[in-house]
Amino acid sequence: GAVVSQHPSWVICKSGTSVKIECRSLDFQATTMFWYRQFPKQSLMLMATSNEGSKATYEQGVEKDKFLINHASLTLSTLTVTSAHPEDSSFYICSASQNIGGNIQYFGAGTRLSVL
Amino acid sequence: AQSVSQHNHHVILSEAASLELGCNYSYGGTVNLFWYVQYPGQHLQLLLKYFSGDPLVKGIKGFEAEFIKSKFSFNLRKPSVQWSDTAEYFCAGRDNAGNMLTFGGGTRLMVKP
Numbered sequence: 748g749a750v751v752s753q754h755p756s757w758v759i760c761k762s763g764t765s766v767k768i769e770c771r772s773l774d775f776q777a778t779t780m781f782w783y784r785q786f787p788k789q790s791l792m793l794m795a796t797s798n799e800g801s802k803a804t805y806e807q808g809v810e811k812d813k814f815l816i817n818h819a820s821l822t823l824s825t826l827t828v829t830s831a832h833p834e835d836s837s838f839y840i841c842s843a844s845q846n847i848g849g850n851i852q853y854f855g856a857g858t859r860l861s862v863l
Numbered sequence: 864a865q866s867v868s869q870h871n872h873h874v875i876l877s878e879a880a881s882l883e884l885g886c887n888y889s890y891g892g893t894v895n896l897f898w899y900v901q902y903p904g905q906h907l908q909l910l911l912k913y914f915s916g917d918p919l920v921k922g923i924k925g926f927e928a929e930f931i932k933s934k935f936s937f938n939l940r941k942p943s944v945q946w947s948d949t950a951e952y953f954c955a956g957r958d959n960a961g962n963m964l965t966f967g968g969g970t971r972l973m974v975k976p
Binding site: 842 | 895899906907908909912914953963965966967968969
């Protein structure tokens with residue numbers, strides 16, 4: 748089946764630093780990638796949707812200057828949390844889909860971000 | 864607004880018990896519905912999906928779900944659960960034209976051996 752790899756799985760950083768999270772589709776070309784945030788004991792909340800080669804579409808309430816998304820190729824999207832603060836600590840999950848087979852989203856394992 | 868809701872936040876069952884997890888959606892028009900499972904420490908995996916056709920959908924690991932349009936429901940069922948089914952289960956939906964998934968709040972299932 749389709750595999751989505753997310754790296755790193757856990758990152759701890761100091762407040763004020765920037766953190767980059769990578770999302771790769773390993774065995775398929777992902778025309779669309781999605782970034783979610785999951786708070787403890789809550790569901791996934793969509794942050795943004797990105798198509799390869801174009802700007803990401805952010806959901807209401809998500810700061811595009813804080814959460815920079817780059818979808819430079821059909822197999823890689825990155826999320827950069829800029830000037831991270833403790834309230835940005837969360838679980839970030841990416842998913843990828845291709846324009847065939849019903850646009851099924853395949854999920855990465857997630858990245859736990861802890862900002863001290 | 865489009866939404867998906869799961870009524871059971873936590874479910875505890877003994878092995879061999881039957882399982883039914885509720886999912887309701889509010890979408891106008893044609894809807895695609897999904898159940899995902901997240902085992903501890905792992906990524907979300909697709910259990911099954913409904914796009915059209917037979918409203919009774921069979922998925923992996925013995926799970927099935929029934930799309931009941933009149934009730935706006937897509938409940939997940941398994942006749943006999945195993946300890947290894949302990950996980951969190953998410954129902955999700957999207958309209959037929961779109962990519963964006965809306966997730967329910969999740970149901971944490973614990974199966975006692």
